[in-house]
Amino acid sequence: xxxxxxxxxxxxxxxxxxxxxxxxxxxxxxxxxxxxxxxxxxxxxxxxxxxxxxxxxxxxxxxxxxxxxxxxxxxxxxxxxxxxxxxxxxxxxxxxxxxxxxxxxxxxxxxxxxxxxxxxxxxxxxxxxxxxxxxxxxxxxxxxxxxxxxxxxxxxxxxxxxxxxxxxxxxxxxxxxxxxxxxxxxxxxxxxxxxxxxxxxxxxxxxxxxxxxxxxxxxxxxxxxxxxxxxxxxxxxxxxxxxxxxxxxxxxxxxxxxxxxxxxxxxxxxxxxxxxxxxxxxxxxxxxxxxxxxxxxxxxxxxxx
Amino acid sequence: xxxxxxxxxxxxxxxxxxxxxxxxxxxxxxxxxxxxxxxxxxxxxxxxxxxxxxxxxxxxxxxxxxxxxxxxxxxxxxxxxxxxxxxxxxxxxxxxxxxxxxxxxxxxxxxxxxxxxxxxxxxxxxxxxxxxxxxxxxxxxxxxxxxxxxxxxxxxxxxxxxxxxxxxxxxxxxxxxxxxxxxxxxxxxxxxxxxxxxxxxxxxxxxxxxxxxxxxxxxxxx
Numbered sequence: 186x187x188x189x190x191x192x193x194x195x196x197x198x199x200x201x202x203x204x205x206x207x208x209x210x211x212x213x214x215x216x217x218x219x220x221x222x223x224x225x226x227x228x229x230x231x232x233x234x235x236x237x238x239x240x241x242x243x244x245x246x247x248x249x250x251x252x253x254x255x256x257x258x259x260x261x262x263x264x265x266x267x268x269x270x271x272x273x274x275x276x277x278x279x280x281x282x283x284x285x286x287x288x289x290x291x292x293x294x295x296x297x298x299x300x301x302x303x304x305x306x307x308x309x310x311x312x313x314x315x316x317x318x319x320x321x322x323x324x325x326x327x328x329x330x331x332x333x334x335x336x337x338x339x340x341x342x343x344x345x346x347x348x349x350x351x352x353x354x355x356x357x358x359x360x361x362x363x364x365x366x367x368x369x370x371x372x373x374x375x376x377x378x379x380x381x382x383x384x385x386x387x388x389x390x391x392x393x394x395x396x397x398x399x400x401x402x403x404x405x406x407x408x409x410x411x412x413x414x415x416x417x418x419x420x421x422x423x424x425x426x427x428x429x430x431x432x433x434x435x436x437x438x439x440x441x442x443x444x445x446x447x448x449x450x451x452x453x454x455x456x457x458x459x460x461x462x463x464x465x466x467x468x469x470x471x472x473x474x475x476x477x478x479x480x481x482x483x484x485x486x487x488x489x490x
Numbered sequence: 491x492x493x494x495x496x497x498x499x500x501x502x503x504x505x506x507x508x509x510x511x512x513x514x515x516x517x518x519x520x521x522x523x524x525x526x527x528x529x530x531x532x533x534x535x536x537x538x539x540x541x542x543x544x545x546x547x548x549x550x551x552x553x554x555x556x557x558x559x560x561x562x563x564x565x566x567x568x569x570x571x572x573x574x575x576x577x578x579x580x581x582x583x584x585x586x587x588x589x590x591x592x593x594x595x596x597x598x599x600x601x602x603x604x605x606x607x608x609x610x611x612x613x614x615x616x617x618x619x620x621x622x623x624x625x626x627x628x629x630x631x632x633x634x635x636x637x638x639x640x641x642x643x644x645x646x647x648x649x650x651x652x653x654x655x656x657x658x659x660x661x662x663x664x665x666x667x668x669x670x671x672x673x674x675x676x677x678x679x680x681x682x683x684x685x686x687x688x689x690x691x692x693x694x695x696x697x698x699x700x701x702x703x704x705x706x707x708x709x710x711x712x
Contacts (some may be wrong), residue, residue: 224579225577226579229577243554246527247595248594250553251559251625254550254553254557254560255559255560258563267550271536277533278536281537281540282540285540285541295507295510297507297530301509321528348528350529351530386600482540483541485538
């Protein structure tokens with residue numbers, strides 16, 4: 186089969202990301218498939234491929250969405266499918282998804298710019314400072330800031346509201362790491378702990394004026410805590426049976442879902458270091474002839490947590 | 491049917507933000523002059539979909555209409571005469587001029603640019619592609635370019651009436667601006683954009699909503 190891998194070079198920052206991309210190609214070719222990188226200039230060539238694998242920043246605003254939607258409309262297997270992109274790209278959408286399915290997550294409210302004293306008082310009483318302010322389009326911890334008082338809250342929110350409305354205000358839940366659960370086809374694909382850098386509060390934090398990434402600890406997927414696995418499977422069901430990376434916090438043995446990301450990053454030597462078959466599994470899914478099935482948004486009553 | 495409108499209107503059941511905090515069940519009609527991604531008009535449809543409701547317009551329709559290549563593919567399938575287009579990833583010398591260019595990345599709501607010279611093409615590509623980050627849709631500029639505000643498939647622009655009707659049938663977007671070209675007396679669809687609030691004939695919107703309400707009531711009686 187012929188796999189088109191849509192790539193935008195600005196999405197890749199490190200050698201180990203590029204190496205992971207090569208690992209996909211190697212896996213596909215070892216299995217007897219063709220694997221070709223395609224770029225913006227190749228948008229008219231999508232019909233040539235049996236499946237499309239997107240390795241570029243996905244967002245309904247980006248070219249990747251046009252690629253995904255076109256491939257999907259042509260009946261191709263596409264990862265990420267447009268439904269997953271629409272769902273996962275917006276933290277506002279995820280907020281609604283978590284709330285309506287009672288998925289444990291930090292307390293949150295949507296904010297559209299009502300700065301009346303009464304509204305601010307209610308929000309502050311409910312979330313308590315520090316409050317995490319999230320733009321809907323946050324990626325890799327960007328456009329997520331912490332407000333420690335009312336003045337900061339007003340300053341950050343007014344800045345974010347210039348580009349999106351509403352935005353998300355969230356309770357701050359401090360942890361030293363986030364679980365990253367990679368999911369494919371409704372099953373756990375890989376497991377990692379993404380640690381916060383020393384002195385930071387996000388996986389990618391500003392520490393002493395410098396952007397720092399925290400370390401990652403890979404763990405064999407078979408060792409995933411049962412409760413974490415159950416949560417990951419249920420959350421994923423709302424979105425679809427494609428490829429996702431879930432960010433989950435653990436506090437006192439309880440798990441809280443922060444985000445479900447489509448198009449999760451792969452760094453050679455990290456996500457693949459315990460379960461080496463992750464590339465093969467993704468290539469098998471792409472060549473299965475089975476398009477990604479969108480989730481139902483709403484879980485069946487018996488699945489609601 | 492629940493009607494959500496971004497204007498004060500007696501026919502509205504909800505304003506947009508109140509709707510986002512509601513748990514309404516059933517069909518939803520979302521009426522806005524601006525459905526762009528990450529704007530309130532988009533989130534109303536998204537919230538309705540998340541709640542398992544049928545909503546007009548759907549998020550998929552909204553996004554398709556706002557991305558020029560997706561708009562053209564679907565419009566053509568719906569029998570709307572469309573201008574041919576090419577997607578360019580960066581500036582190229584061999585583009586036939588004059589041309590009509592559109593940003594495929596829709597951060598702006600008025601990206602329509604008429605280009606008649608190489609030097610302007612260079613500047614336009616740089617600007618609309620945000621320094622070659624996004625592709626640009628380029629169409630031949632062969633006729634008069636007109637804007638037509640469509641409201642539930644109707645427009646005041648005589649040449650665009652048929653396109654507006656078919657556009658609404660295909661994309662179900664209650665309000666929006668169609669960019670058309672008139673060539674040899676025939677209208678062709680070039681692009682779709684959100685309207686500014688002041689561009690919309692809200693009296694016509696109210697009249698349409700009133701009719702929808704009456705049909706709903708009659709349906710309930712039958």
